[in-house]
Structures are given as C-alpha cells and as structure tokens.
C-alpha cells in the first residue's frame with residue numbers, strides 16, 4: 001500500500017515537473033550591426049524547468065528566409081539529468097555569403113523545451129533580432145597634391161570624408177588621426193614617418209565606420225630617406241656614482257650594482273616614460289594653437305641631434321644603447337626655457353629620465369617636450385604664448401650637465417624639430433594646407 005502510494009506521489013510529481021509551463025529563455029544582443037566583413041552573433045538558450053529540446057535560427061531578409069541553425073538537443077530522460085543551459089552558439093552573419101542588401105534583416109530564433117505541456121509539444125519561445133546591414137564604405141577624396149616627407153619628419157594632407165567614424169593617415173602600422181577643417185567633412189591629418197618605420201612604408205588616408213567598413217585612399221607621397229648618426233657616449237665612474245646612484249634612489253631602483261642600475265634606468269624606466277608620454281599627448285586639441293615657426297632655445301649650442309643612435313660605453317665596453325629622440329641644447333645654467341609656440345600645458349611635473357618636464361599641446365596632434373628642467377613655472381591646462389617662460393634649465397633626470405632636451409611629437413611619434421624650427425617649412429608644408437580651399 002505504502003509502496004503504491006509512493007509510486008503515485010513520484011509519478012504525480014514527475015508529471016507536474018514534466019508538464020511545467022515556463023517557456024525557455026534566450027540571451028542574445030538586442031540588435032546587431034553588420035558591416036562588409038560580417039559579424040558573429042552569440043546566442044545562448046536555456047530552460048529552467050525541463051531543459052532545451054530544440055534550437056532553430058534562421059535569417060529573414062528582403063530576399064527571403066534562410067535557415068542558419070537547426071540543433072535538436074538530447075532528451076533529459078536519456079541523460080538522467082536536466083541540462084538547463086545549452087552551450088552558447090555563434091551565428092556568423094556574412095552579408096556577401098548570405099546575399100544581404102543594406103537595410104534591416106531579422107535573426108529569427110525559436111527555442112522549444114522538453115515539457116509535456118501543450119500535448120507533449122513543449123513550451124516555445126521566439127525572438128526576432130534586428131540585423132542592421134551597412135556594407136557601404138566611407139568615401140574619401142584627397143585634396144592635397146604631391147607631398148614630401150622625410151624619414152623622421154612630418155607632413156600634412158587635406159581630404160574630404162563622408163560616413164566615417166574614424167579617419168586619418170596610416171603610415172605602415174601607425175595611425176595619425178585627422179581633424180575637421182570645416183564643413184562637408186573637409187579634414188586635415190598631420191602625420192609622420194617614424195624614424196624606425198620599415199623602408200618606404202605605405203602612406204594612405206584611411207576612413208572607417210562604426211561597423212568596420214574601411215576605405216584606404218592613396219595620393220602622391222614622396223618619401224625622402226636619410227641616415228642617422230651612431231654616437232658613442234662614454235660614461236664616467238663619477239656619473240654612475242653620482243647621477244645614476246641618486247636617480248636610482250629616486251626611482252626606487254636597486255643601486256648596489258651601478259651598471260645594472262644604469263641599464264634598468266636607460267631601458268625599463270625609459271620605456272615606461274615613453275609609454276606615459278604617448279598617453280599624455282594622445283589628448284591634443286582638434287584645432288591648432290600654433291602659428292608660424294617654432295622657437296629654438298635662444299643663445300644655445302646644439303650638443304646632440306634628433307634620432308642619433310647612442311651606444312653607452314664604460315671603459316670601452318658597451319653596456320646599453322638608446323635612440324635620442326630630441327635635440328640637446330646647452331646655454332648658461334638655469335637659463336629660461338620658453339614655449340616654442342602657443343599652446344596649452346599637458347604635463348608639468350617630474351618624469352623619470354626626463355627629470356623636470358613640461359609638455360605643451362599645440363593642437364592637431366602636435367606637442368613639444370622640454371626636459372631636465374631645474375624648475376617649472378607653469379601648470380597643467382594653462383595656456384602659454386609663444387616665447388612665454390615655462391621654467392629654468394637644469395640637469396634633472398638622466399642628464400650629465402645643465403641643458404635642455406627638446407622634442408617634438410606628432411600623433412605620439414617623435415619627429416625632427418629642425419622642420420618645426422623652420423618658419424618657411426611650417427608655412428609651406430603645414431599652414432598652407434590649413435587654409436580654406438581656393439574657389440575658382
């Protein structure tokens with residue numbers, strides 16, 4: 001009797017459970033944007049009560065309906081346990097393969113569970129996910145004519161762009177963002193050929209939209225090769241025991257072995273400082289602040305040039321090397337350091353090997369850097385005029401004596417300051433391209 005009752009209770013409970021009325025659930029995006037290269041949509045079906053029995057996915061578009069997935073799932077009785085969540089599936093939407101035209105299509109998802117409800121057919125859940133197809137790439141037309149650019153130097157290009165979310169110039173692997181110059185998508189990008197770029201890197205105007213459609217447009221660019229000097233720097237024991245030991249102390253680097261400490265400062269600290277500088281200059285103004293040529297430190301002697309390769313020697317043995325991405329200019333100790341052009345201060349603080357350092361934003365991705373300063377007279381976000389005093393020269397950071405380390409960056413890439421010091425070059429290569437188009 002008890003056994004019969006127990007069987008009846010179990011059977012009743014099983015029947016109730018097997019007849020559950022809760023429909024399956026789906027986790028999926030609300031809407032999917034698809035560009036020319038296609039997109040993947042991740043779907044996950046689940047059913048709390050009795051488990052998922054079937055998952056079907058099809059695509060309905062202007063040209064008809066096509067089945068993309070038909071996936072029956074194992075029964076629970078056979079497996080002995082309810083599988084509540086089906087492994088997520090990725091549905092590939094390739095507009096070309098599926099023959100999709102620009103516009104909205106729908107991903108139709110249907111899920112059925114193992115419930116015995118609805119005369120054993122189970123509970124059904126369905127969803128239609130809008131698929132917004134846009135395979136039209138942005139339009140680009142380059143306005144500028146023949147453009148010369150030196151290795152380690154900069155150039156500017158003007159173009160018109162339509163339907164782009166991101167545009168600029170791509171040089172090999174490096175991207176230099178463009179900035180609006182007026183209405184109708186007219187834009188300018190200042191770009192550089194990095195000192196260490198591969199030989200003759202392809203230079204293109206690139207425009208991309210939000211769904212990844214891309215247009216690369218070439219124009220006449222002449223690249224001018226150049227070579228850079230190899231310069232040996234002989235380190236003295238005094239420099240290691242004085243400057244390197246104290247800088248290591250400031251930076252929290254172990255100085256029990258001074259050669260090791262120098263190597264760490266020159267490689268690891270330098271790399272950290274460069275990453276920080278790239279981050280700082282990534283926020284320059286989309287409009288220009290600069291006007292005319294940039295000022296070179298007055299009454300100064302050049303003691304080191306742009307992009308020379310330095311080998312650091314101790315007792316004739318090379319212990320480290322680096323590329324010197326600026327100019328070293330020496331005057332009297334504590335000489336006033338002037339802003340080389342009008343801009344806004346991006347950084348005014350101590351920065352590792354650069355010591356007391358000021359970075360000024362001149363707009364359009366152009367920034368100047370002043371290093372080894374003994375004192376700083378400006379603050380972040382302060383507007384500075386061309387020639388305004390930023391601070392005093394010194395020998396802070398990794399410097400052997402009082403001098404200014406001056407550098408120019410374009411889109412986070414160091415370029416030769418000589419071009420920017422040349423008012424004619426700035427006028428003809430950069431400012432001429434900032435002017436409104438000539439109407440004829």
Ligand SMILES: [Zn+2]
Pocket residue numbers: 304324326327328404405406
């Ligand atoms: Zn320097």
